Amino acid sequence: MSIFFLWGYCFLFSSVQSQQTNQMVTGQMYIEKFIQAEGIRLHYLDWGGSGLPLILIHPLGDSPYIFEDFAAALKNKFRIIAYSRRGHSKSAATVLHYDNSTLVSDIKILLDSLQVNKANLLGWSMGGNEITEFAIRYPERTNKLIYFESGYDLSDDAFRDIIKTIPKSPFPDSLDLLTIDAYRKWYHKFWFSDVEWNSTLEANLHGSTRINSDGSVVTLPNDSISKMFLESATSYHRNYRMIQAPALVIYAKPFFVSPVKDEKVLFGYAEMERNIIHPWRLRSMYQIKAELKNVTIKELPEGSHTSFIFLSKDSLVETIDHFLSH
Incomplete structure (x- = not known):
């Protein structure tokens, strides 16, 4: 469920050595593995590849499967690894800590x-x-950073204003959760209405849900964990001046695409973009340019906060390849 940090708002493993992994080869271009450490079991996908590793961190409410197509396009030059954050997909933790320090x-x-x-x-x-x-x-362990539509300080009041004013609720209702088909229809319409359904979205859909015996759907993480993630996100103020590593900051616009063509709803999304999100984006860019020592900012030609990974894929791959290779 590609619900990102908005979703969070509105078990079992004891201490073992972290070097121990479980492995299963899938039909995809990656291998799935698990790392068991004290209080945490981390699930990750490894596409292999050569060169310095690139670690991919998915949004709140998603899974590493959201990177399937994107990662495959980069693996020729870099070792690509994407993991499930604690509480997401197949990762699990015995202690329910979701603050930024723990993450x-x-x-x-x-x-x-x-x-x-x-x-x-x-x-x-x-x-x-x-x-x-x-x-x-x-x-000393950080080579380069890529802010993948993440160059926003979520402690800014603008984020709370977005939550208050978004014209359509980012939450599925009980009917949307009755079956996986109903949930797929809602998920596609709300988050990726400008993208044709594809195998990566299908993999992410199954990677971020659990199906009950009656066929109903439970989203991962659950509402209480999502809320803890969000509370942590909105309380963390970024101090970019402390960063030494070069950074690439990628922005997409508009932030949202309306899930319906209703004139009133379309107007509401346009007004939110114009009056709240666009000024927030400009403030964020100004802060980043002023505080990060070595930064490149890239604005993408197509796609929203969610769909840009598909609609601007070629531009993304070219930009990231050049940034990491030079």
């Missing part, structure tokens, strides 16, 4: 377990908080 520690667990001394980090949406803090805390 950063999970990145370190991943790198330590894979014996990766230094990596590039890509954070989508709320994932920008994690890569910011990791780069501050572990500069």
Whole structure:
């Protein structure tokens, strides 16, 4: 469910050595693995590839499967790894801590377990908080940062204003959760109405849900965990001045695409973009240019906060390839 950081608003593993992994080969171009460490079981996908690793961090409410097509396009030059954040998809934690410090520690667990001394980090949406803090805390292990539509400080009042004014609720209702087909229809319409349904969206749909015995759908993470993620995200203020690593900051616009063609709803989305999101985006860019020491900003030609990974894929791959290779 590609619900990102908005969704969060409106078990079982004891301590074992982090080097131990479970592995299963899938029909895809990656291998699925698990890392078991104290209090956490991290699930991740490894596309292999050569070169310095690029770690992909998915948004709130999604799974690493959202990167399937994108990661496959980059694996020829970089080792691509995407993991399920705690509480998401197949990852699980015994202690329900979802603050940014804990999430950063999970990145370190991943790198330590894979014996990766230094990596590039890509954070989508709320994932920008994690890569910011990791780069501050572990500069010697951070090569380059990619803010993947995540160059926004979520402690800004604009984020709360978006939640209050969004014309259509970002939550599925009880009818949308009756079956996986009903949920797929809602999910596609609300978050990816400008993209044709594809195998990556299908994989992410199944990676971010659980099906009950009666066929009804439970979204992952659940509402209480999502709320804890969001509380953490909105309380973290980014101090870009502390970052030493070069950064690429990618923006898409508009932030949302209306899920319906109703004139009143279309007007509401346009007004929210014009009066709240666009000024927030400009403030964010100004802050980043002023505070990050070595930054490149890229505005994409097509796609929203969710759909740009598909609609601007070629531009994304070319931009990231050039940034990481030079």
